[in-house]
Amino acid sequence: xxxxxxxxxxxxxxxxxxxxxxxxxxxxxxxxxxxxxxxxxxxxxxxxxxxxxxxxxxxxxxxxxxxxxxxxxxxxxxxxxxxxxxxxxxxxxxxxxxxxxxxxxxxxxxxxxxxxxxxxxxxxxxxxxxxxxxxxxxxxxxxxxxxxxxxxxxxxxxxxxxxxxxxxxxxxxxxxxxxxxxxxxxxxxxxxxxxxxxxxxxxxxxxxxxxxxxxxxxxxxxxxxxxxxxxxxxxxxxxxxxxxxxxxxxxxxxxxxxxxxxxxxxxxxxxxxxxxxxxxxxxxxxxxxxxxxxxxxxxxxxxxxxxxxxxxxxxxxxxxxxxxxxxxxxxxxxxxxxxxxxxxxxxxxxxxxxxxxxxxxxxxxxxxxxxxxxxxxxxxxxxxxxxxxxxxxxxxxxxxxxxxxxxxxxxxxxxxxxxxxxxxxxxxxxxxxxxxxxxxxxxxxxxxxxxxxxxxx
Amino acid sequence: xxxxxxxxxxxxxxxxxxxxxxxxxxxxxxxxxxxxxxxxxxxxxxxxxxxxxxxxxxxxxxxxxxxxxxxxxxxxxxxxxxxxxxxxxxxxxxxxxxxxxxxxxxxxxxxxxxxxxxxxxxxxxxxxxxxxxxxxxxxxxxxxxxxxxxxxxxxxxxxxxxxxxxxxxxxxxxxxxxxxxxxxxxxxxxxxxxxxxxxxxxxxxxxxxxxxxxxxxxxxxxxxxxxxxxxxxxxxxxxxxxxxxxxxxxxxxxxxxxxxxxxxxxxxxxxxxxxxxxxxxxxxxxxxxxxxxxxxxxxxxxxxxxxxxxxxxxxxxxxxxxxxxxxxxxxx
Numbered sequence: 127x128x129x130x131x132x133x134x135x136x137x138x139x140x141x142x143x144x145x146x147x148x149x150x151x152x153x154x155x156x157x158x159x160x161x162x163x164x165x166x167x168x169x170x171x172x173x174x175x176x177x178x179x180x181x182x183x184x185x186x187x188x189x190x191x192x193x194x195x196x197x198x199x200x201x202x203x204x205x206x207x208x209x210x211x212x213x214x215x216x217x218x219x220x221x222x223x224x225x226x227x228x229x230x231x232x233x234x235x236x237x238x239x240x241x242x243x244x245x246x247x248x249x250x251x252x253x254x255x256x257x258x259x260x261x262x263x264x265x266x267x268x269x270x271x272x273x274x275x276x277x278x279x280x281x282x283x284x285x286x287x288x289x290x291x292x293x294x295x296x297x298x299x300x301x302x303x304x305x306x307x308x309x310x311x312x313x314x315x316x317x318x319x320x321x322x323x324x325x326x327x328x329x330x331x332x333x334x335x336x337x338x339x340x341x342x343x344x345x346x347x348x349x350x351x352x353x354x355x356x357x358x359x360x361x362x363x364x365x366x367x368x369x370x371x372x373x374x375x376x377x378x379x380x381x382x383x384x385x386x387x388x389x390x391x392x393x394x395x396x397x398x399x400x401x402x403x404x405x406x407x408x409x410x411x412x413x414x415x416x417x418x419x420x421x422x423x424x425x426x427x428x429x430x431x432x433x434x435x436x437x438x439x440x441x442x443x444x445x446x447x448x449x450x451x452x453x454x455x456x457x458x459x460x461x462x463x464x465x466x467x468x469x470x471x472x473x474x475x476x477x478x479x480x481x482x483x484x485x486x487x488x489x490x491x492x493x494x495x496x497x498x499x500x501x502x503x504x505x506x507x508x509x510x511x512x513x514x515x516x517x518x519x520x521x522x523x524x525x526x527x528x529x530x531x532x533x534x535x536x537x538x539x540x541x542x543x544x545x546x547x548x549x550x551x552x553x554x555x556x557x558x559x560x561x562x563x564x565x566x567x568x569x570x571x572x573x574x575x576x577x578x579x580x581x582x583x
Numbered sequence: 584x585x586x587x588x589x590x591x592x593x594x595x596x597x598x599x600x601x602x603x604x605x606x607x608x609x610x611x612x613x614x615x616x617x618x619x620x621x622x623x624x625x626x627x628x629x630x631x632x633x634x635x636x637x638x639x640x641x642x643x644x645x646x647x648x649x650x651x652x653x654x655x656x657x658x659x660x661x662x663x664x665x666x667x668x669x670x671x672x673x674x675x676x677x678x679x680x681x682x683x684x685x686x687x688x689x690x691x692x693x694x695x696x697x698x699x700x701x702x703x704x705x706x707x708x709x710x711x712x713x714x715x716x717x718x719x720x721x722x723x724x725x726x727x728x729x730x731x732x733x734x735x736x737x738x739x740x741x742x743x744x745x746x747x748x749x750x751x752x753x754x755x756x757x758x759x760x761x762x763x764x765x766x767x768x769x770x771x772x773x774x775x776x777x778x779x780x781x782x783x784x785x786x787x788x789x790x791x792x793x794x795x796x797x798x799x800x801x802x803x804x805x806x807x808x809x810x811x812x813x814x815x816x817x818x819x820x821x822x823x824x825x826x827x828x829x830x831x832x833x834x835x836x837x838x839x840x841x842x843x844x845x846x847x848x849x850x851x852x853x854x855x856x857x858x859x860x861x862x863x864x865x866x867x868x869x870x871x872x873x874x875x876x877x878x879x880x881x882x883x884x885x886x887x888x889x890x891x892x893x894x895x896x897x898x899x900x901x902x903x904x905x906x907x908x909x910x911x912x913x914x915x
Contacts, residue, residue, distance in 0.1 A: 315752065319745045321752065323714020324714050327718015328722045329718070330719065333722045360911070360913065362705070363685075363705075363910075364687035365687070365910035366685075366696050
């Protein structure tokens, strides 16, 4: 009985890929460990190894086919002589075992709410109106932001784990080593506290480092350098010694990587005077905010999002800077104000689209910057709509949403027609199981319900 | 290139060098005594870590570097600032939290900086200044400016993980940094024997192939000699080097430390037999390089500088209340 070889998922966020090349022919005998095919995603090319022994009975997907969904049968293996291992699923695995640090933490089995989707049209900024744009992924937009700023200023350099030769654990720094060389694109050892401190020291000495954390989870090793050294020195020196540095990397929930690799640090850093914190939701903002961050003379933290790296959107051509500290009204509406950032914007906009079908027009505000927080835009909107829902993936206690609810209560209490509602991640460490993980994260359905509750409908 | 070899015989100082070292060390000693006094009067608040006893380390090293080389240290930093040429008035006024202090009164004893004098602080988290120093050296290497960064820390910090992360990258990238471990034998109240698995800190770089040597940190001549050799070697692009300065602090860890973890006799013995300032004073007088009157003139001069600083620090106004909100961020 033939065994199906399935299209493997090579990363937690992969939903489909290109079957780039077959390395075996029909009729060929293979054994476990043989490399049978090459698969390309937007991040990388990976080799697929055979898991079972047998003869290739049929290649079901031809070479060069794009958009092959994960778990699609791509070949049949004749089980004759293969022993009794008729494993119909998972007959292939990526050759290079993903690690907890690499671009492939344990692979996603279920296409949960984690896949990069094209952005709703209205994620695009009003500020872009009229500008000529090109579609890019967030990953490409971030890369271009760094490349442009490195061309512009010789003092800008990038350091971090796997940023150079590996081209970035999440492929954000792809091509930078080739263009700028090892002096300016520097692979570090896995020592977050050490290289964060070296970055801060270099910044104090006048360079403009971009320090990439493979993920913000690992930056907890370095949080002392970020807060005690980078954020405070200007103040402690009476204004003499600043630190123009950018710390960046993916933040927030990833997919199926469990508690230590899946969490949002927005509130942690938004709490700290002396820092600026941005969290883009779309490629245009990612590019514009990162460029602004690199030019800023202060320490700026860019909280990116792994799930969004592969999402595409229009990015203005040419010089494009998004000012730090300015929120964007992503969608205008008069019935309710929804405030969110980063991936939360996707739940918010999906919910807004659903609500619009029922005649409820939500105003959706993308914070873009978490520190400084653009309270003026939020308050003005709440004064118009009289209702507030905040959406974020982070834990609920002392979150960005908590701060917004508090500020609105203090500054616009008389304008509220209902108590604000805060949608957040569940107040638990991130579980691994797919169903529990879904329950731990917010959803557009929750946002829809929250809006209905503040509208009493 | 071969490594700098340890000096066998005690190096000689010229009369001018002896006088310079004497003046600089005495300034630190008198300044710190005055700071202790002002602390006792309630004019200096919070933490105040005095450098008394360790003066030869920073003065000797400062005599070994060039204009433009950088210095960064921990919170026992008053001596380093004075040795870097920072104004005693500005340092003392920072201790009293006044507007004329180097950080406008916002940093205090542990946090002062001078861009002009290439002094990068003044850092309060044990060990955290070590990667910062390596980072300053990284900037030197990036720019190819030929500068060397002296990165000071104590025997206590030498057990921190980030120190070794810094050693690794400094060696890997051949950064122009001298790691100076001021071993005063006590990490706050815990002796090195009770806190360190190996107490020869000069060899703490062995895993990274960073050479190191122990130096008599009570003899300013030995410090300068080691500094001369090592700074030259580091400047030549050979990567980092570790100097372990064997030294001693006479006072407690901070002003609130009763120093019950060591005997009075131990302290007394160091003061009487190894005092860095007394050593120079004896050489100057015994060698008849200067007479008693000249020494008195120097002492009086230093006293007047320190008194002037204390006077300024007591009468300079506190920072304007508007300063609470300044220097948090630079305008973008």
